[in-house]
Amino acid sequence: MKVRIHVSLKPGVLDPQGRAIQHSLEGLGFSGVNEVRQGKLIELDVDPAVTDDQLDEMCRKLLANMVIENYRIERVAQVESAQ
């Protein structure tokens, strides 16, 4: 079973990487981009026996830094993962 974990910086936390991307987009001539934030996307392939609580614990213990980051767990339906 596939699980996607989206890790993003909390609002207000400085994101120099996102800033650099925004400036580069401007430099390439793209206008209308007001803000860019860069986060992490972690895709796990786990046994169906793994519970939501366990996934939550993985995020808190390792995958996200709870001081500066938020996370969101998304279980990917089998239909989508088969595409």
Next chain:
Amino acid sequence: MKVRIHVSLKPGVLDPQGRAIQHSLEGLGFSGVNEVRQGKLIELDVDPAVTDDQLDEMCRKLLANMVIENYRIERVAQVESAQ
């Protein structure tokens, strides 16, 4: 308008970072994790006038390395972004 861009390594491309995460999860006592892949999540705040073609071009020119990475563009509905 919020846009999320998911950048992930193409299948078959070696992902040492994902491997390291997998080993760390095992070391922490989590079982049942078969594979881990790490990608990037780029959140843009763009003007509504920015078209899908422009977003596509941003990905191809800057945000994703088309040789080793795939990308997926997701426009976030206003309802969700207001949460």
